[in-house]
Amino acid sequence: MIKAQLEIQPIEEVQSLKSRTYDALKTAIGGMKIYDPGVELRLDERALSLQFGVSRTPLREALAQLEQEGLVRIAPRRGIFIVRKTKAEILEMITVWAALESMAARLVTEVATDAEIAELHGLVDSFDSADIEEHMGEYSDANIRFHAAIVALSGCKLIGEITNGLFTHVRAIRQRTIFERDRARRSIVDHKEIVEALETRNGERAERLVREHTLKLRQHVEQFVQLD
Amino acid sequence: MIKAQLEIQPIEEVQSLKSRTYDALKTAIGGMKIYDPGVELRLDERALSLQFGVSRTPLREALAQLEQEGLVRIAPRRGIFIVRKTKAEILEMITVWAALESMAARLVTEVATDAEIAELHGLVDSFDSADIEEHMGEYSDANIRFHAAIVALSGCKLIGEITNGLFTHVRAIRQRTIFERDRARRSIVDHKEIVEALETRNGERAERLVREHTLKLRQHVEQFVQLD
C-alpha cells in the first residue's frame, strides 16, 4: 500500500497584530542608524498606526513591550522616543556578554558532543590571516556566528535569549566600531585558541579565554568608540 | 533683604495607570504560591479591570509588558496565564545568576573601595554557625542582601537589573526549597571566604568562589526541588 504521506504543516498561525507590530517595529528600529547625529528619535503613535495599517491599541501594546525591553522610552504626554544607549551602558552590556558567554563556553565543555564542537572549525579555519583585509564582511558575519554557536552549544537557552537581547542594542553601534585589520587578525587567533580549549574539554581555560576575548572588545569600544 | 527661600520639591509625579497596574500585578503574582497544586493560573482581563478599577486598555498594556518579561503568557483568544517555570528553566536561571554574580565579584575587586568591601562583614560576621537553626529567617534575608550587595558594589547596573528579574522568578520556588541546617552552615563559610577574597583584591579567586557557591545552589535545587 502506497503511503501518500500528507504534507502536514502547522496551520498558519496568524499572529496577533500586537506581536506582528512588535516585530515590525523592532526590525525597523534595528535598521535605523540611531546613533547618527540629527536622526529623528521620536515616534508618532498616530503616524505609525497609519503606516502599519493598524489601530493605536495593538500598536501601543507593542510599544509597551519595547519599552519593557528598553528599546524605547515612553514619556507620558511628551512622546515616544527610541533609546540611545550611553557608552557606559554599552560597556555594561559587553561586560554582561562576557560573563554569559564565558559561562556558555564552560558549559560547552561539559555537555556538547565532540562532533558539535568540531563544527566550530568551519567558522574559524576558513580565515587566513593573510587575506583578512579583503574578506572583512565575511569575517564579521562568521565572527557573529561563532559566538552564537558557542551559546547554542551550551544548551542554555536563557543565555541565548539574553545575549540576543543585548545584541539588538550593541548591533546599533556596530557601524561606529573601527575594524582594524590587526584586531581582526588577533581575534581569529583567539577564536582558534578557544576552539582548542573546547576540544580538549578544558572548561577553566575555555571560560577564561572567552571572557578575556570579550573584555578585549570592551576595552576596544571604551577606547575608540565615541557615542555621547 | 531677607530671602524667604521657597521650599521647592518636585511635583509628585503621578504615574500612569499602565505602570501602576504593572506594579500591582507583579506584586500580586509575586505573592501567589503559583507552584502549589490546584492554584488558578488563569487571569481574567475583565475581572482584573474591575478589581483594579481601571479599564482594560492600560491593564492590557501592563499585561503585554509582563508577557515580555516572561511572567505571563497570553494565548490569543484562549486566556492569560501566569507562567510556571519548569525546573530546567529555573536551573538555567541559576546558571545565569552564577555567571553574572561571579563577574560582579570580579568587578568588585577592581572598582569598590576598601570601606565598601568592609561593609560586607556586617552581613556575614553576625552569624555564628552555632545558633544558625534559630535564626534561619534572618539568615535567609541576610543571605539575599549579601548577594545583592556584591552586585551593587560591582557598579554594573545591568547585572543588577537582570539578577533582579531572575530573582522575581526564583523567589517563587523559595518556599519549596529545603533549607537544611547543614547547607546554611556551609553557605556562611563560603560567604566568609568570598569576603576575604574581595578584601585581598583577588579577582580570580573571588570570581571562582562566587561561581562555585551559586553552582552549589544549582546542584541542590536540581537534586531536591520537585516542580514538574
Added chain:
DNA sequence: TTTCATTATATGGTATGCCAGAAACCACCG
C-alpha cells in the same frame, strides 16, 4: 445513552472617540 452538529456565551483582539497635559503659537503690553 452516546455522539456529533449546532448554537450560545465567554474572552481576548481591535478600533474608535474623548480627555488631559504639554508644547507651540500668538497677540498684547511694557
Added chain:
DNA sequence: CGGTGGTTTCTGGCATACCATATAATGAAA
C-alpha cells in the same frame, strides 16, 4: 523688540464598544 499670558494644537492616556474565535452548552440523531 522682548517678554508674558492666554489660546490653540498636538500627542499620548484612557474608556468603551464591537468583533472574532474558542469553548461550553444544548439538543437531535444514531
